[in-house]
Amino acid sequence: DAGVTQSPTHLIKTRGQQVTLRCSPKSGHDTVSWYQQALGQGPQFIFQYYEEEERQRGNFPDRFSGHQFPNYSSELNVNALLLGDSALYLCASSFGGSAYNEQFFGPGTRLTVL
């Protein structure tokens, strides 16, 4: 079992650009959640996808959007990048969508915005 995988590992963009991050959930999982972890901070919930729909959204602007595919993999898109978007983006997968179920995290994508 490969666990949760994310790509790319690192990414450097400039302000105003757009970025797409990808996540493949652990085998048997149907739910993907995305978190932003700024340096020295805990992860902050961006949104969750279940059955190909955004189920819940955290306090993030509409520049952050996502998608879930029929195979349960997911993408996170960020438009009009700001310097403050520099962070580690974590994907977590689980089964059934409840936060009470164990969430398995990927290694993250480190995004740097210059």
Next chain:
Amino acid sequence: GDSVTQMEGPVTLSEEAFLTINCTYTATGYPSLFWYVQYPGEGLQLLLKATKADDKGSNKGFEATYRKETTSFHLEKGSVQVSDSAVYFCALASNQAGTALIFGKGTTLSVSS
């Protein structure tokens, strides 16, 4: 809204020392509580959890007890190893938070031999 507060780090200990990392929470109702660990260059791993008051979660020598009267979930280990060096996050799940986990800011533990 619901929140988690952890003690500030870094925590620096010698091998075999006793570890305590404090965590308190604010939540309505009856949240579930978690400790996650993040090793350098890796994602978060669930270390232990507790789902109701007075439950004790334990794993790999780490323990934490869900104390509703003090709204706390402190992480303890009797004898730390160099391999325990990592960042530790306290987190909660609650009905108010919905499908999101609410994390504390994390505490960096550094253990030297």
